[in-house]
Amino acid sequence: MAVNGLNEQGSDKNLQTREDTRSSEKYIKPAVNIVETDEGLILTADVPGAAKESLAVSVEKGILTINAQVSHDMPGQPVYTEFQLASYYRQFSIPETLDQQRARADLANGILTLQIPKAEAAKPRKIEVKVG
């Protein structure tokens, strides 16, 4: 029984300007993996450069927001640049069947792991059939 996927807010571009805040800043849309287990959803996102202090994961009115301010400065003069980092921002609408209160977030080696357990009512239950 699948929870009807997670619908993403916004376009499929990697680069978003946040229309909703009219901010001119550029944002990176982090790549994610989302798998569903019997227990709940596990979301994994690549957020290299994001520090624990600056990472904000919130759920409000069924919308999960991942937001991390990133600043990346190198010492000395730049010689050659392949990547630039900006703040990470991505939103998903998550189904009601998840228990948002018990969500857990971990950050390790630039990867954010978010575990959102299913509410008790939505878990598959085995019902014993008694033969009378």
Added chain:
Amino acid sequence: MAGWDVFRELDNLRREINEAFRGAGVSHPLATAFLSPAVTRRFPLVNFSEDEGNVYVDALLPGVDPGEIDLSVLRNTITISGERKPFEPKEGQIVHRSELGSGTFSRTLELPVDIDPDRISAESRNGIMRIRLAKAEHAKPKKIEIKLS
């Protein structure tokens, strides 16, 4: 006395041409699907910078255990290799999105100057590895006093 080195110039030219075609740092500076099959891009992405005594290399290595990264230096090239573990779904899991790539990687980078192979340090923070390489003594700028007779 290093003057105008034709090979270095050619190397720089080649690099610039490659970049012009690849659009590095222009079109995808903010793409973040690492090692994903959808984008065949090099991994890890690196930035170089330098000051008077050191060269710094920052490599984007999210999801790679810093203890398992191989770093080797030969003359003025540095090789970063390792593996990003696959995110295999377990039995009975339903995959809703799968955007993260994985696999083994190896990348050799040529440094802009000669370095001292005995003075290299590397540290990893939040998926970014910073390698600090001290420049070789002969590669550092020297100030020469001019005596007035």
